[in-house]
Amino acid sequence: MTGETYRSEFGRILELIDNNDRFLMIGHIDPDGDCLGSMFAMTLFVRARGKDVVCYAPGDVPERLLGLPGADSLTDRDMIASFAPQVVIALDSPTHGRTENVMDIVGDVPVVNMDHHPSNEMYGEVNIVDESAAAAALLVFRFLESVDPESITPDIASCLYLGILMDTGSFRFQNTDEDALSAAGRLIGYGARAYELTHEFVYMKKFRTLKLLVPVLDSLELSCEGRIATMQIKREMLESSGAEFKDSEGFIDYGAAIDDVELVALFREVGPDKTKVSLRSRNHHDVSLLAGRYGGGGHAKAAGLTINDSIDNVTKTILRDLEGLVSGR
Numbered sequence: 001m002t003g004e005t006y007r008s009e010f011g012r013i014l015e016l017i018d019n020n021d022r023f024l025m026i027g028h029i030d031p032d033g034d035c036l037g038s039m040f041a042m043t044l045f046v047r048a049r050g051k052d053v054v055c056y057a058p059g060d061v062p063e064r065l066l067g068l069p070g071a072d073s074l075t076d077r078d079m080i081a082s083f084a085p086q087v088v089i090a091l092d093s094p095t096h097g098r099t100e101n102v103m104d105i106v107g108d109v110p111v112v113n114m115d116h117h118p119s120n121e122m123y124g125e126v127n128i129v130d131e132s133a134a135a136a137a138l139l140v141f142r143f144l145e146s147v148d149p150e151s152i153t154p155d156i157a158s159c160l161y162l163g164i165l166m167d168t169g170s171f172r173f174q175n176t177d178e179d180a181l182s183a184a185g186r187l188i189g190y191g192a193r194a195y196e197l198t199h200e201f202v203y204m205k206k207f208r209t210l211k212l213l214v215p216v217l218d219s220l221e222l223s224c225e226g227r228i229a230t231m232q233i234k235r236e237m238l239e240s241s242g243a244e245f246k247d248s249e250g251f252i253d254y255g256a257a258i259d260d261v262e263l264v265a266l267f268r269e270v271g272p273d274k275t276k277v278s279l280r281s282r283n284h285h286d287v288s289l290l291a292g293r294y295g296g297g298g299h300a301k302a303a304g305l306t307i308n309d310s311i312d313n314v315t316k317t318i319l320r321d322l323e324g325l326v327s328g329r
């Protein structure tokens with residue numbers, strides 16, 4: 001995708017921004033670096049045009065991301081109705097469900113939908129949806145470069161750089177293409193603090209995160225001659241390490257890093273009868289299809305779902321599905 005592809009949509013977004021005063025940026029549940037980086041970059045851009053902006057994403061916001069420029073715009077769900085936004089801009093959010101239907105609160109206002117999930121339901125009045133983009137931040141960057149490159153401050157560039165950095169697994173995943181790398185390079189040109197972001201978000205770990213990693217790595221199991229890896233995070237592991245689920249971002253990559261592993265599942269015990277599952281594929285299997293069977297979704301290589309059952313039951317169920325995939329059943 002290039003700026004050209006969406007020229008008229010980008011013009012429409014700018015018009016919506018310039019003709020309104022109050023904006024709500026929304027993101028998906030348990031927002032990640034791409035989601036929040038994209039939300040905050042848009043926030044800083046819209047604010048610089050003299051507008052009021054608030055941001056909302058349901059679930060847990062990882063503590064480190066609260067240090068990003070623009071994070072002061074984050075608000076509570078209860079505050080949205082009285083703010084009375086005139087335009088909603090949704091970032092990295094494929095469906096209403098993934099934002100916990102926050103759009104229901106604001107009534108009938110124009111929605112701009114900027115996303116890179118293949119499962120996007122095109123719910124916006126303007127839809128900038130490109131599944132070939134490595135990160136939603138790339139779409140925001142295309143928009144800003146197309147309509148007003150001079151607006152891209154070092155803070156905006158840093159938020160967008162972080163989005164690309166996180167969604168490409170620090171430029172290691174298969175989505176690390178020419179577009180992603182060239183955007184990252186240009187963002188450094190706009191002042192993105194690349195080294196500091198990598199240091200803070202990739203290299204540095206909290207003590208409690210490493211304490212949690214020990215039992216999680218201990219839970220690793222291989223099946224189907226080493227082609228499937230599973231890992232579990234149980235409540236007792238959180239209690240003994242003092243960590244929370246949001247400290248476990250990236251743990252699944254350890255499973256995916258094992259020689260010969262093709263499919264990985266990480267199970268998180270959210271409650272006694274509620275389990276969150278993260279899936280990764282390192283072969284041709286599209287794990288978003290499997291996630292979709294349980295009401296989840298995501299991308300071909302990285303997807304997720306939640307099942308209302310115990311962690312051990314869900315582990316058995318999903319493992320059976322994964323075995324079916326690798327054996328071609």
Ligand code: AMP
Nearest residue numbers: 278279296297298299302303304305306
């Ligand atoms: P995660 O394993 O949480 O890093 O998520 C991997 C990908 O799957 C991300 O693109 C998520 O947006 C997506 N995803 C995770 N959980 C769900 C879910 N319950 N429903 C839809 N998509 C999900």
Ligand code: MN
Nearest residue numbers: 032034035092
């Ligand atoms: Mn995301």
Ligand code: MN
Nearest residue numbers: 034092136167
């Ligand atoms: Mn994303």
